Amino acid sequence: MTRVLHLDASARPGRSDRRPHGSHTRRLSAQFVEEWRRQRPTDHIDYRDIGRQSPSPISGDWIHAAFTKEPDREPWMREALKESDRLVDELLAADVIIAAVPMYNFGVPAGFKAYIDNIVRVGRTFGFDRNRQGPPYWPMLSDANKHLIILSARGDAGYDPGGVLAHANHVEPHLRTVFGYLGIDKVDCIAVEYDEFGDDRLAESLDQAERRIRQAVETLAATTAPPVSA
């Protein structure tokens, strides 16, 4: 059975096709999941609403605990890592990760940054050994065949590669770097632009994103493990 992890990070509640002032990224991720369920009704889907409930930012205790080797951890350290362990377990279990992440001030929303800081974990998602031959850091999820779909939205336009604002886009490039660091390098990016203008260009951008989502689901659903009923 394939497991899908669906993450929403917009601060706006509701999806833009169902509610005034709703979120485009929530709309895209919901459409992805609806299409996935239609094609593979028996797959398991985990949902986490980071926009509504942000993971805790990491603390001094968290850092001390994370960089203490597992057998040497005191009870307070295990406690400090509890939430991060849950998020890492969820990520490790997922075959397909749908990250619906809007652009806020050229980067990811603060809640999604907190999520990233909690899942990049030495000994669990990346390795570190300063005495190792070759690079001291290595990705721990490379053999897990995970696939990441980044669904984003922006108020302005031109942030895709080759666009006039590509240099200012710190969403997809950042996410590719972070997830690639963990060994997740199969990544698809689909974004909506022109939200601030709300005109035909937004409508066309939404249409295009929805078409690309249907194609991405079709391709991915055909190449991941068959559903249990097959």
Ligand SMILES: Cc1cc2nc3c(=O)[nH]c(=O)nc-3n(C[C@H](O)[C@H](O)[C@H](O)COP(=O)(O)O)c2cc1C
């Ligand atoms: C706090 C904040 C910061 C934003 N910063 C940018 C930005 O840097 N560049 C941009 O093009 N749009 C920016 N926007 C517009 C959002 O990216 C746009 O409204 C997008 O549709 C939000 O995603 P959502 O529809 O899923 O909520 C910003 C919006 C907010 C609320």
